[in-house]
Amino acid sequence: MLHLDRISDRNYLPTEQDIIHISSVVQTLGISDYVFDVGKIQYCVYDVGGTRSQRKKWIHAFENVDIILFQAPLGDYDKPLREDEDALNMAESLTLFESLVNSRWFVNTAFFVNFTKMDLFEQKVKSRQKPLSQYHPDYQGDPSDVKAGVQFFVDQFQERIKERKGSVHVTVLDATDTAQATLLLQRVVQVAEAKKMRCSSFI
């Protein structure tokens, strides 16, 4: 709406931000893989779809990957799943995370749990129009306290982790902010380097 004039211009060229935002209409289907080098490490990165039907395609295909980048859309706490109106996005993320992090296949895998859409979370919580407790009744904190809301979800995820060897890193970010995304990827590279992996696989 705000960008209609810009994108309907005859000479329109998409910006980096346009490309980052286009994926709301382009859902990931199947498995995409990318291979590239950073320093001495070769990375094999797999991008997989998060919806229920997509998950069936990959859930058993990534045994023993080195690192999992798990995206949990914090700012969608009020939104139901595309595929099931009765299930909330963050509740589904929590269930999926619990099954992956405690799976014997991923016992040595390092997890990065990235709480994304922090920008949207902040706007919604501050506006008080979508109280967290209305969607997640276990939240009993101040309805407009962004920090307490984030902590609620961090605790929920941490409570689901049973004993494991691989590390779990938690990041809260606006994934469309390339500076924040770069910082996250730098941390991922540090973990990969520390593991001295020859070929790292991410999902």
Ligand SMILES: Nc1nc2c(ncn2[C@@H]2O[C@H](COP(=O)(O)OP(=O)(O)OP(=O)(O)O)[C@@H](O)[C@H]2O)c(=O)[nH]1
């Ligand atoms: N404002 C904001 N938008 C985000 C953020 N992260 C993702 N988005 C947007 O949310 C939409 C969906 O993001 P995707 O990365 O495609 O989601 P996905 O998890 O890959 O979804 P599937 O491919 O269906 O599994 C895109 O339009 C993104 O630009 C964020 O942190 N803040």
Ligand SMILES: [Mg+2]
């Ligand atoms: Mg995707």
